[in-house]
Amino acid sequence: MTATRPLLELRDVHKSFDAVRALRGVSLELLAGEVHALAGENGAGKSTVVRIIGGEHRPDAGELLLDGEPTRLRGPREAQRHGIAVIHQEPSQFPDLTVAENVFMGRQPLRAGRRIDRAAMRARTAELFDSLGVPIDPDRVTRGLSIADQQIIEIAKALAAEARIIVMDEPTAALSTVEAERLFRVARRLADGGAALLFISHRLEELAALCQRVTVLRDGALVTTAMMADIDRETLVRSMVGRDVELLFPGREHEPGEDALVVEGLTRSGVFHDVSFTVRCGEVVGLAGLVGSGRSEVARAVFGVDERDAGTVTVAGRPLRTGDPRAAIAAGLAMVPEDRREQGLVLDLSIERNATLARLRAVSRLGVVRRARERAVAGEWAGRLGLRFRRLGDPVATLSGGNQQKVVLGKWLATEPAVLIVDEPTRGIDVGAKVEVHALLADLAARGIAVLMISSELSEVLGMADRVLVMHEGRLTAELDRAEATEEAVMHAATGGGP
């Protein structure tokens, strides 16, 4: 590595959102010619760093330097003008426009009279895809492209902008191994050409293979910046998590009981196909797979939010009709959705109201909610969940992410379910709260509830699950018991490697 000159530098950056302190004194240097890893757990502040570099947020304190000059980026456009390109985790295309237009939006090549030179635009797009080794027709609209192809378009955008600071926020989350390899080749070539890359990924082996240096964040604070060669995997993980990984997950013995949830041949055409599995009482089953593999969609179909085209769902011996969540709840199914803010909570309502929302009948008489009863039920659950709050009457929005998640869990647990489906139970909550949520799930399983847990965090799946189901592109590709479920085995199945 010949690089020495920092193209971009963050110095002691702080950033808060309402009461949440997302970044507390983060410093980071990106050198020309390096691929720099940014590591940390979900909620560690990586995305905030990305947004600050991309000009979407401004730091509350501290500064951002470009080529050694303190700079204030007033928006994404200004960041782009400084040669910064951010490739977001979820690609954002204009579905109605052609691929070429997507690549060059805002910077189309012009001809006489400031008119767009479509021929040049098409030719240059084709060239870019050639150099990336991907055959995508520049003239087709982007609607319907796979996530991998959309990711490539994002990279083509950065190339078209001749960006010299390129941030890739989990670009491989939805890619197969082959597609990821293709991406790494491109990344290395960009760095060799003098660009600085900031690379975020949850797959540690990727970081080791691709990056020269690594910066680790934990709970919004900088832990360390080190040469990749000088840091081994265990040290890296420990600095990300802040303790040994085993401590994050409760050790538990389980004696699986009867079949609680039986899913057979579940199909929703074009989304997932022929998914069959069983979850027994007292068991935690992990459902793993890449973003877009159909995990959450399966959960939604099981719960009846989405209609299924074929297959059966049986809860505690009772078959469920398709598309009827009320019947599912009555049969003893509960689901904690992926996005708790959008789907799981009414943020402006009080904690107690949220907690009893799913079983208002139990706390009301003749259709009128009895406040005292409501408060009693909510208070009881708050105690059992270890909820930290000022008053039960406070709006849920005032709670931290971890405590919000506990309210969602509490809401469904109040229905005393036989089967609990949790989708990304610890996304975006801090490590301490994570431990508590894990303990809570383990406790539920110990009390005989069948738990189906969807998670993108491999360590969580491996640490919690008695069995791991792996999905790839809408199909179940592996079912691994605890002994077989290694990171390698799961990733292999999740990227379509087959059993």
Add this chain to the structure above:
Amino acid sequence: MSTQATRTRGAFAGRELGIVIALVAVVGAATIARPSFLSAQGLHDLFLNASIIALLAVGQTLLVITRNIDLSVGSVMGLTAFLSGQMFLNDKDTPVILVVLAGIALGAVCGAVNGALVAIAKVPALVVTLGTLYVFRGVDYAWASATDVQQVNAYQMSPEFLSLGSGSVLGVPNLTLIALAVLAVAAYGLHNYRAGRELYAIGSNPDAARLAGIPSGRRVFGAFVVSGALVGLGGVLHAAYFGTINASVGTGEELSVVAAVVVGGVAIFGGSGTVVGAALGALLLTTVTSALPVLGVPAFWQRAVDGAALLVAISLDRAVMLRLAARLREERGRRRAGGAT
């Protein structure tokens, strides 16, 4: 993949073709019922009737492709038409060009009010323009009552102005020529200039537009101003064509305009559609209106037929989208299957 792209584009071009076929069918049926429907005079009238509404539809399209809408167009049109009348009452010899420019300017100001509320104050366009629909109309009535002008008639306007509305060049009505010129400029601009493409981008995915560094607020504001200016022009032309103006000119026009835009294949949630389609939509709806009495359908069915055309158009869009989505899913499924083996 290239065949698919062609087919996708084919589906969009198909919309304009569909309208043309519907037009031919309506004109054909009306001509069988009354052969003079297709005479030179008949065609002249068809285009003349469609011109002002097509002009408004072009402006409305600029907004709808950005996921916005302007419901105040009828009121703005009434206001600018009334302005023309007032100018002639003031001085019958006011130069025509001055009246036209004043109308365009007033329309642009109204558009700027809408645009500022939408783009700067971030109030949804549906609400803003529903509000200004009443406000602008109120201003119109207040002005009429303050100046005690109930109606301005043809004899009070300059002959040059009236001939702008009723004249024609080589058999093509002036209004149609103006509408065609505006249409050509708008179609060319939307297709060939960055600002034009950015309007589509904003409507297609607002968040991505922001991330791509597109000045969305400025673009939407600009679209409101341009659309307002076109409505202003429309109001002046309305005055010149009909020669009678009162404060209620253009009442209810907004719904015809939006209907024309939607029938013309502009997606109501933004991102796709063309001004040519919208103008053809306007032509189709006004032609249906002219054809109904010829076909012996009572005039009071007109609105119902407009509504039916709208529903048919939206249902067709939905069906096409669903088929497209299904095909894309299938194709991806096939590629997956191919990749796995």
